[in-house]
Amino acid sequence: MKLGFIGTGVMGQSMVGHFLASGHHVNVYNRTKSKTDKLVAKGAVWCDTPELVAAESEVVFTMVGYPADVEEVYYGEKGIFQTDVAAKYLVDFTTSTPKLAEQIYQTAKEHGAASIDAPVSGGDLGAKNGTLTIMAGGDEEAYQKVEPLFEIVGKTCHLHGSAGKGQHTKMANQIMIAGTMTGMTEMLVYADKAGLELPQVIETLSGGSAANWSLANYSPRILKEDFSPGFFVKHFIKDLGIALDEAAKMGLDLPSTALAKKMYDRLAEAGYESDGTQALIKLWWQDGKKS
Numbered sequence: 001m002k003l004g005f006i007g008t009g010v011m012g013q014s015m016v017g018h019f020l021a022s023g024h025h026v027n028v029y030n031r032t033k034s035k036t037d038k039l040v041a042k043g044a045v046w047c048d049t050p051e052l053v054a055a056e057s058e059v060v061f062t063m064v065g066y067p068a069d070v071e072e073v074y075y076g077e078k079g080i081f082q083t084d085v086a087a088k089y090l091v092d093f094t095t096s097t098p099k100l101a102e103q104i105y106q107t108a109k110e111h112g113a114a115s116i117d118a119p120v121s122g123g124d125l126g127a128k129n130g131t132l133t134i135m136a137g138g139d140e141e142a143y144q145k146v147e148p149l150f151e152i153v154g155k156t157c158h159l160h161g162s163a164g165k166g167q168h169t170k171m172a173n174q175i176m177i178a179g180t181m182t183g184m185t186e187m188l189v190y191a192d193k194a195g196l197e198l199p200q201v202i203e204t205l206s207g208g209s210a211a212n213w214s215l216a217n218y219s220p221r222i223l224k225e226d227f228s229p230g231f232f233v234k235h236f237i238k239d240l241g242i243a244l245d246e247a248a249k250m251g252l253d254l255p256s257t258a259l260a261k262k263m264y265d266r267l268a269e270a271g272y273e274s275d276g277t278q279a280l281i282k283l284w285w286q287d288g289k290k291s
């Protein structure tokens with residue numbers, strides 16, 4: 001199948017690798033062209049604009065950073081909607097707003113195309129291992145068409161309803177992660193101060209009811225003082241902002257999520273916005289080094 005992929009950063013890089021390995025033709029575009037070099041060496045085809053990617057592909061995936069980036073690649077001067085997208089499938093993997101997902105769905109429909117919002121969870125490791133969780137919104141028929149492609153990069157894929165519902169599901173996911181990241185971080189800070197052996201504490205807690213993904217994947221990175229992304233602090237702040245906005249629209253107060261966002265805002269203000277989210281410990285441990 002002729003696939004297109006726009007945004008070959010931490011996540012997109014690995015995802016395109018899986019599509020290529022499974023025998024698909026993949027047209028690629030990224031703002032910084034050099035980030036497609038390795039993929040082109042593996043057989044991907046560089047296109048000069050998102051518009052050209054869309055023109056040359058049956059299914060177009062986007063995995064960019066922020067909602068503004070999604071708007072640009074879809075609606076910009078050289079964006080996807082500049083070409084004839086009739087009968088094509090447009091899938092946005094970016095974590096973005098439900099409203100923008102609904103807007104893209106409508107525009108796609110007007111152009112005779114189908115759109116699915118399909119944000120993912122599972123981190124850089126999930127992308128590398130092809131084990132992402134994919135939460136989709138859109139029409140059932142379009143979802144059925146693209147699901148076999150989702151299975152190349154993901155392990156758990158579900159349609160959660162109409163356009164935007166994938167993004168709402170991702171916000172539910174991020175609200176949960178806000179708790180596991182702050183909990184895991186405070187646990188380490190406390191256990192360290194109490195004089196406990198952290199690797200042993202992690203092993204013990206991983207076998208009990210405190211077990212969770214953040215503990216399993218991020219606490220070992222913290223002990224190795226590896227604060228590379230992973231999942232960027234700046235992207236988590238974006239996600240928590242969207243989640244809190246959506247909650248406010250529904251008349252909901254989410255104090256724990258709001259506090260987590262404040263903590264990550266402080267971390268970004270301290271200059272760590274391009275670290276991975278495990279860098280939250282730097283609010284206690286200077287430069288992430290144990291006291």
Ligand code: NAP
Pocket residue numbers: 006007008009010011012029030031032035063064065066069070072073093094095096120121122123124230231232235236239
């Ligand atoms: P990333 O490394 O920053 O990748 C985003 C890529 O999109 C970058 O290579 C960027 O290009 C490109 N891009 C941005 N705007 C563009 C535009 N207008 N035109 C073309 N390319 C553009 O981020 P990531 O970690 O892969 O995350 C991507 C998305 O997935 C984010 O929404 C994030 O919240 C979400 N997500 C991430 C993870 C994770 O663990 N990393 C997990 C789940 C979801 P440049 O190279 O020029 O910056």
